[in-house]
Amino acid sequence: MANYHERFLKVIQFIESNLDTDLNVETLCDVAHLSKFHFHRQCSAVFGMPIMSLVRMLRLKKAAFQLAFRKEIKILTVAFNSGYESNEAFTRVFKKYFGMAPSKFRATPNWNRWQTHYDPVMRLRKNTMSNNDLFYVRVIELPEITTAAIEHRGSPNVLGATLAKFIEWRKVNRLPPSKSRTFNFIYDDPATTPADEYRFDIACSIERDMTDDEVGIITKKIPAGHYAMLKHKGSDDTLGEVIQFLFTDWIANSDFELRDFPLILERISFFPEVPEHEMMTHVYLPIQAKSSLSPKTR
Structure with a gap:
């Protein structure tokens, strides 16, 4: 499993570097050097979610940081940059992960609800850290x-x-x-x-x-x-x-x-x-x- 942890850490890093691009499963399979069948199985084992759900979650994290700390960026712009075609679609998904609308989060950022979704990513980063x-x-x-x-x-x-x-x-x-x-x-x-x-x-x-x-x-x-x-x-x-x-x-x-x-x-x-x-x-x-x-x- 350790080898797969290293591979999926590289996948996370690739996603983070390409959040504004049109990511797809085939490209991410190549990054992990896994067939699509094994890639989906290992992704579910490591993260407990499909790979495109992971992509959506990392995009939402960037969106949340922009909402909270880059207030000069309009909410609609954050939504479009996160891959959503409307503010309504963005708000619906954002509320699922953060428990509040983007406008309310911008006014009073609260990460309580988010942590329950993000824990698998945090665990992977810690598991693949360099030795002391x-x-x-x-x-x-x-x-x-x-x-x-x-x-x-x-x-x-x-x-x-x-x-x-x-x-x-x-x-x-x-x-x-x-x-x-x-x-x-x-x-x-x-x-x-x-x-x-x-x-x-x-x-x-x-x-x-x-x-x-x-x-x-x-x-x-x-x-x-x-x-x-x-x-x-x-x-x-x-x-x-x-x-x-x-x-x-x-x-x-x-x-x-x-x-x-x-x-x-x-x-x-x-x-x-x-x-x-x-x-x-x-x-x-x-x-x-x-x-x-x-x-x-x-």
């Missing part, structure tokens, strides 16, 4: 970085609403990702933290302190110091495994200990501007030398 010994970690030193941040407190499934608010604030204040670095501060593991206690900050670099009480923007400083840094290419679906590796295997076998600051993600490239498997995220774990040891690069 392939993770390349560097110890680097960062200067102090001033950021404007918004604090999300509550279920990670409604994080999208906070993110959408922050994106709009950045646009108003002319702080696009091209000129202002994008960060997330990770305080809690969503798998072990009660939803109402979950904490997550979204931030961007700024040259001077900035606040906005109406939106909830505050100034936060990333402290100067040493960080274990790992470059993660791929979907956020596998970020948890990368973070777990840093917090367990890597730190336990290093000459460092954790410093009193949350883990940091720096977003280098974003979905849906790039396919999910081409996303780039830099992960920074704040560290300091253990007692009587001086920092050294590993």
